[in-house]
Amino acid sequence: MAAVPSVSSSITVRLELPARPTAVSELTHAIEQAGAVVTALDVTASGMDRVRIDLTCATRGDEHAEEVVSVLSRLDGVELGKVSDRTFLMHLGGKLSIDSKVPIRNRDDLSLIYTPGVARICQAIAANPDDARRLTIKRNTVAVVTDGSAVLGLGNLGPLAALPVMEGKAALFKRFADIDAFPICLDTQDTDEIVAIVKAVAPGFAGINLEDISAPRCFEVEARLREALDIPVFHDDQHGTAIVTLAALTNALKVVGKSLSGVRLVMSGAGAAGTAVLKLLLAAGARDVVVADVDGVVHSGRPDLSESLRWTAEHTNPRGVTGSLRSALAGADVFVGLSAPGILTGDDIATMAPGAVVFALANPVPEVEPTEAARYAAVVATGRSDFANQINNVLAFPGVFRGLLDAQSRAITTETLLAAAAALADVVGDDERNPAYIVPSVFHPDVTPVVAAAVEGAARRAGLAGNEAPVGAAVAGHGQVGVGSPRGRHAFS
Numbered sequence: 001m002a003a004v005p006s007v008s009s010s011i012t013v014r015l016e017l018p019a020r021p022t023a024v025s026e027l028t029h030a031i032e033q034a035g036a037v038v039t040a041l042d043v044t045a046s047g048m049d050r051v052r053i054d055l056t057c058a059t060r061g062d063e064h065a066e067e068v069v070s071v072l073s074r075l076d077g078v079e080l081g082k083v084s085d086r087t088f089l090m091h092l093g094g095k096l097s098i099d100s101k102v103p104i105r106n107r108d109d110l111s112l113i114y115t116p117g118v119a120r121i122c123q124a125i126a127a128n129p130d131d132a133r134r135l136t137i138k139r140n141t142v143a144v145v146t147d148g149s150a151v152l153g154l155g156n157l158g159p160l161a162a163l164p165v166m167e168g169k170a171a172l173f174k175r176f177a178d179i180d181a182f183p184i185c186l187d188t189q190d191t192d193e194i195v196a197i198v199k200a201v202a203p204g205f206a207g208i209n210l211e212d213i214s215a216p217r218c219f220e221v222e223a224r225l226r227e228a229l230d231i232p233v234f235h236d237d238q239h240g241t242a243i244v245t246l247a248a249l250t251n252a253l254k255v256v257g258k259s260l261s262g263v264r265l266v267m268s269g270a271g272a273a274g275t276a277v278l279k280l281l282l283a284a285g286a287r288d289v290v291v292a293d294v295d296g297v298v299h300s301g302r303p304d305l306s307e308s309l310r311w312t313a314e315h316t317n318p319r320g321v322t323g324s325l326r327s328a329l330a331g332a333d334v335f336v337g338l339s340a341p342g343i344l345t346g347d348d349i350a351t352m353a354p355g356a357v358v359f360a361l362a363n364p365v366p367e368v369e370p371t372e373a374a375r376y377a378a379v380v381a382t383g384r385s386d387f388a389n390q391i392n393n394v395l396a397f398p399g400v401f402r403g404l405l406d407a408q409s410r411a412i413t414t415e416t417l418l419a420a421a422a423a424l425a426d427v428v429g430d431d432e433r434n435p436a437y438i439v440p441s442v443f444h445p446d447v448t449p450v451v452a453a454a455v456e457g458a459a460r461r462a463g464l465a466g467n468e469a470p471v472g473a474a475v476a477g478h479g480q481v482g483v484g485s486p487r488g489r490h491a492f493s
Contacts, residue, residue, distance in 0.1 A: 004386065005037045005058035007086075011065050012056045013072060014044075014081030019051045026075060031057050034071045035064065056086070095167045096183070133206065133408060133466070142181045142207045142401055144169045145198055147189045150214035150237070150272075153363055159185035162212055169211060169236075176448050177398035179405065181209070191217050195224045202229050206405050209397065210235040215272040216308055232404045232412040238276030240393035243400070243417055244439065245277050245336065245359065246284055247424035248391055251438035252379040256355035258333060261285045264353070266332040268292050268325055268367060269339030270312055277338060280421070282315060283414050289316045290332075292325040293339070326351075333357065341365030346372030354378075361391050379435045388436040395424055395439060399448040403455025408466025416458045423454035 017023050024041065031038050040056040055072075059065040065085070073080045104110055111117050125131050133139040148162035166183030173181035182205075186197055194217075198208060208231065210222055218235055225233045234240075253260060265286055267274060270293040278291060291298045291312050298305070299322055300313045321328050325343065329335060330351040336359045337344075344367050349358055356377040360366035363383035370387045374380045381389035400420050404412060427440045427450055440447055459465045 005035070005060055005064075006386070007039070007058050009061050009065060010039065010056060010058045010086045011068070012040075012054055012084045012086060013069060014052065014054050014083075015072060016050055016052050016079040016081065017075070018077040019046065019049055023051060024053070027053065027055055027072070030071050030075060031055070031068065034068045035060065036068045052081075091164055091167075095164075095171050130466075132203070136204075137180060138204055138206055140178075140180055140405060141205050142173060142179055142209050142405075143184050143198070143201065143205045144173075144181050144209045144211055145184045145186065145194075146210070146212045147186045147194055148212065149189050149217070150212045152212070156189075156214065159187050166211060169209070172394055173209075173398055173401065175398075176394065176442070177402040177452070179398065179401055189217070191220055191224075194221050195228070198225055199228055202231060205231065206408070207231050207401055208233045209401070210237075212237065213272075215275075216306065218272050219275075219308065226411065230410045232401075232409050234397070234400065234404075234412055235272070235276075236393055236397050238272050239280075239412075239417055240396040240400070241273045241338070241361075241391070242276040242280040243396040243421045243424065244391050244393060245361070246280050246418075246421040247395070248381055248389065248439045249281070249334065249336070249357065249359065250284075250421065250425040251428050251433050252357045252359075252381070252389075253334075255433060255435055255438065256357060256378050258355065259285075261287050263288070263333035264331065265289045265334040265336065266292070266325070266328050268335070268337040268343065269362075270298060270309060271338070273361075274338040275308055275312065277336060278312065278316070280414070280417055281336075284418060284421070288318060290319075290321045290328045291316050292328060296324050297321050297328050335359065335367075337361055337367035339367060341367065342369075344368040344373075346375050349373045349376040352377065359391065379438060381438065389438050391439065392442055394442045395447055396420060396451065399424075399451025400455050402448060402452035403457075404459060406452065407456040407459035407464070409456075409459035409464045410466075411464050413458070413462055413464070415462060416455055419454040419458035420451050423450045426450070 028038050036057040036059045038055065038057050042054045043051055044054050045052040057068065059068055069083055072078060102113060104113060121135050125135060144166045146162045146166055148159040149156045151157040151162045151165060163183060163185050166185060170181035170183050173179040184201065186194055188194060202208065208225060210218065210233065213221060222233055222235045265288060267278060267289060270291055278289065281289065298309055298312050299317050299320065305313060326348050329348055331353055333353045334357045335352065338361050341362050342365060349356065349368060357379045358373045358377040359381045360368045360370065360373060361383045366382045370380050370382050381391050383391050424447065427444060427446050428437060
């Protein structure tokens with residue numbers, strides 16, 4: 001159950017009650033006494049003696065919602081009608097649809113869009129496969145792929161239960177970057193099968209976004225697909241988190257007057273996200289990093305280290321720290337948590353150095369209660385939307401893929417991730433940056449275009465880009481079709 005009422009657990013209740021002067025105040029008072037928050041109240045019908053009201057309120061979760069409904073049903077003269085969960089209503093029938101970009105009004109349209117005209121396009125692509133980016137949906141399409149093994153923070157729920165998340169991801173791609181993304185939920189958790197399936201469907205896409213695949217398999221899946229495919233492969237749980245974390249930390253350190261190369265940084269969590277954040281922080285210049293997992297600080301003398309943890313032990317902990325997370329935290333400048341809820345207290349944060357930065361990113365319940373951390377830390381960030389400084393992957397992946405697609409990039413590199421993080425950090429101006437504002441809102445209009453431009457530039461500098469102009473340039477009036485185009489008779493540039 002959430003700690004506070006949230007719109008994500010809001011309900012709308014239809015009620016009929018006597019048309020007495022105190023009717024509305026009785027309802028709102030009952031809701032408040034039950035610990036919920038009224039967000040809307042609409043009179044939908046009225047008679048001489050009775051009134052019908054649709055009341056919407058935010059609750060703390062399913063059990064709390066049931067308690068609220070029970071309270072309302074016991075009010076004098078109240079008849080309870082339909083109760084609707086607004087989140088479930090939002091998902092009815094799914095969140096996606098496919099619309100044609102061209103009209104099909106008559107036989108001419110049909111002949112151009114489908115047979116016989118489409119045969120000419122098929123022949124053109126067969127003769128020159130690069131033209132698929134110009135003449136099909138491939139040019140602006142990403143596959144959002146999961147096996148359902150690590151859905152949000154809920155665990156191994158399988159492909160069907162993962163589908164709502166993948167739909168949501170596709171909707172965010174469209175909203176923030178105008179990218180057509182398709183959810184692909186695989187009914188296998190075998191690494192070889194996942195790799196084979198994604199390779200088989202890859203021709204229809206310009207990029208692959210891996211999502212909610214558990215560690216350590218996600219590392220192998222990503223590495224093998226990057227090796228096999230000529231389109232970028234991006235595991236958002238790893239690299240999206242890393243980009244936004246680095247951007248936020250860049251600004252947080254500016255707030256407290258410290259540098260990444262000079263701080264003592266302690267991390268909690270050595271899974272997919274933690275490892276990716278660690279690698280990007282090291283690439284950005286972090287030098288003194290100590291990582292802890294459920295078994296304590298990772299160091300070269302610890303027995304039974306996995307391959308991933310051995311890499312971490314070899315590339316971190318220059319002072320040879322051992323022991324627990326709590327002991328490692330004493331005197332540290334920065335804490336970055338990507339692990340488990342409630343493992344630290346405000347007293348633990350109090351042992352950190354003056355001007356401490358705390359990123360408690362376990363979601364929905366952080367490693368340390370944010371208001372407690374804020375008593376001792378100069379800057380606090382979480383993964384939640386109800387606190388300042390939300391580390392949200394939506395700040396990264398739309399712009400990253402927009403830039404990759406505009407560049408027709410064949411791959412994604414560490415330099416690309418660093419460029420995205422630097423660009424995202426720069427969206428927050430020097431005159432705006434403060435302890436409560438180190439990352440912009442996901443709705444800030446500059447986020448996607450600024451990140452996209454940085455990513456496209458990095459891809460081109462690395463020699464990974466194609467030759468075609470960006471998607472936005474190849475529209476009516478800006479391109480040419482047919483004779484004289486550099487690709488020949490059937491291409492356009």
